[in-house]
Amino acid sequence: MSAVSDCINMLDSETKAVETPEDHAEELRLWLRLLTCTTLIEGEVRGRLRQRFDVTLPRFDLMAQLDRAPDGMTLSDVSKRMMVSNGNVTGLVERLVESGHLDRRTSETDRRVQVIRLTKLGRAEFRRMAAEHETWIADLFADLTPKDVRELMRLLAKTKASAQKSAGRRRA
Amino acid sequence: MSAVSDCINMLDSETKAVETPEDHAEELRLWLRLLTCTTLIEGEVRGRLRQRFDVTLPRFDLMAQLDRAPDGMTLSDVSKRMMVSNGNVTGLVERLVESGHLDRRTSETDRRVQVIRLTKLGRAEFRRMAAEHETWIADLFADLTPKDVRELMRLLAKTKASAQKSAGRRRA
DNA sequence: CGAAATTGCTTTAAGCCTAAAATGTTTCCG
DNA sequence: CGGAAACATTTTAGGCTTAAAGCAATTTCG
Secondary structure, three states, X not given: OOHHHHHHHXXXXXXXXXXXXXXXXXXXXXXXXXXXXXXXXXXXXXXHHHHHHOOOHHHHHHHHHHHOOOOOEEHHHHHHHHOOOHHHHHHHHHHHHHOOOXXXXXXXXXXXXXXXXXXXXXXXXXXXXXXXXXXXXHHHOOOOOHHHHHHHHHHHHHHHHHHHHHHHHHHO | OOHHXXXXXXXXXXXXXXXXXXXXXXXXXXXXXXXXXXXXXXXXXXXXHHHHHOOOHHHHHHHHHHHOOOOOEEHHHHHHHHOOOHHHHHHHHHHHHXXXXXXXXXXXXXXXXXXXXXXXXXXXXXXXXXXXXXXXXXXXXXXXXXXXXHHHHHHHHHHHHHHHHHHHHHHO
């Protein structure tokens, strides 16, 4: 091996400034496991919502957002909170207005803005579903100790921060 | 409070066999955080796959399954592994056969079964994408220490087991 | 002021996804 | 053997989802 490549390798191992074909198998496995957990739980919740209340998960999620905002939200707010595209929200809201769960009105002060709220019916139905939903989640996580839960919260917060930072780097 | 309700409450607190309106806010928050992390990372990966390779995430995932199975897989296998419905796989495979990435043939021994494999093109393209994909994941998780990763793996394994148990209870 | 950029939302085209019903195939067993 | 059950896949109907383009209203700033 040449003196030059010796030098480069030392830089690599000591400063980690250069990318040799490094091994990221652990992170990859972590990502797959994270995805598996989420998919598993999401599927379970989806199925139960459907069976018990004949409602879809996205509809439930949207109502959950609105339940915490008595004064309503704009479509953009909802879109950001739910981390879905704008166009997605448009259709979702359309169907929920149609079924009488949501009320939609154009803002007085800015005619671009649509403000949506839960109707009385929407709120009542959501509360009924949410109560049961909470027990499902509790059951799905039942084998975790309170300490496990705290620790997971902490590590996922760290994960979220890390991912956001990485996403920010890309957009920059 | 009556003697009867005293008795019931004692049973509740000591054996946890009965459900009083308990507080499961922590588990709920944990679930939302888990979902946020996954959605965030998934969206980031989806965007990068699209930008760099003009490929969708489901296509990538399907090819990833096949890359690890040189002898091919049946559609049912893929469906189970990917945790998606059978009908979903049918369409996904259709498009990947169409684009020349997959090879599909009916099993010799069981005419119900379709065996799919990566074509040479499919494998080459997947390997190219996977190499880059791995660096994205590493970057997204960059702020986690090796210890964090290990700990998350452990807790997510526990979470997965708990959720599977709960899902099993329901189907029973 | 008024053009340009931005913002909020909708539309479009394409693809993803599910649950349930339908189709064809194989296995099980009486 | 032969019908019932199980299995693998496809089809169907409906909804979800995205990226990108389009439209209208508002804000910015020369």
